[in-house]
Amino acid sequence: MRRTEYTCLILRDNALISLGMLLLENMVICFEDEDTGRCSMESPSGDKSTHIKMRIIDFGSAIDEFTMKHLYGPNGPSRFEQTSEYSPPEALLNASWFQGATSITMKYDMWSVGVVILELILGSPHVFQLSARTHALLDQHLEGWNEGTKELAYKLRSFMEMCILIPGSSLKHHRSRNKKDLVGVWPASWKCSEEYFSHQVKSRDPLKLGFPNVWALRLVRQLLVWEPEERLSVDDALQHPYFQPPPKN
Structure with a gap:
């Protein structure tokens, strides 16, 4: 077996940090067998040096009154000042997206959270x-x-x-x-049914595992929504069934 290292990017806002920590706790982390490609929750036997590293990195659109005044100016962040891989549709198509209400501009980061979850599932940026x-x-x-x-x-x-x-x-x-x-x-x-979306993700996953459960799938779909108004807020995401404990029998 080879050592697998995972890196997770966490957002700057306190509530978003809470969401990021929940992602760390809930995402399946495993070791891939070089020969079979199977995913094992156990670390390679006899290899005491094997460990998993997680780095917490400041990550977010960083749009607030201070940065607008001292960093970006009245024209806001340019495309070159954003990371395109995490940019939602409104930032790609509308140069003045940052001028909206804070409750809407914060949805930029919620899109980015959805992208990070897919990165964790697919093992690729x-x-x-x-x-x-x-x-x-x-x-x-x-x-x-x-x-x-x-x-x-x-x-x-x-x-x-x-x-x-x-x-x-x-x-x-x-x-x-x-x-x-x-x-x-x-x-x-x-129609983009849940089955179709699940198949798309599973087919791109090198381990062919895809989403760990339907709640993870639904969380991502509710984060990666075209219209920012329809995306989950950070408070809604924290209350999502994916992060809730299973019901007691």
């Missing part, structure tokens, strides 16, 4: 990735577009594959297109 085939098919439709627009299109497509849909998106909006054009470009299921 590359949560939103496209297959080479899908990438090539998209390139046919994006020929002549500038690189910035292409990158945005790739990101939005990767969101779709993980059941993060633009409000109102459905197959009926594309009925006028030739069905052959949709093959490999549009998601296999626009």
Whole structure:
């Protein structure tokens, strides 16, 4: 067996730190067998040097009155001052997203929590990735577009594959297109049921384990919602069934 090291990123706000600590306590941590690929909760026998490291790192959008005045200025943080892997749709598509109410701008960090959970499950920082085939098919439709627009299109497509849909998106909006054009470009299921989302995550997990239970799946889905108003708040997330003790018999 080889040693597996996990790194978890925790948010700066006190309530978000509480949420992060709950994630540490509840996420399944295991050792992968080099030969079988199986996941074991036991540390490798005889290897006393094996241990798991977790680093707590300041992580968040860091938008408040002080940073707006002394760091970002009236124009807010640029895309280069944000980490694109953790940026929600509103930050990718709206340069003035930070001007909203605090209760809404804080949802930026809740999206980031959802991404971190997927990273823990998949064991990779590359949560939103496209297959080479899908990438090539998209390139046919994006020929002549500038690189910035292409990158945005790739990101939005990767969101779709993980059941993060633009409000109102459905197959009926594309009925006028030739069905052959949709093959490999549009998601296999626009209904995006729990079963479909679970399959998407499990198929990308090297250990083919996916979510530990349905509550973990539902927590992530409620964090990775397109509209920030519809995402869980940190208080709602802390009360989510995933973090509650199982009922006593």
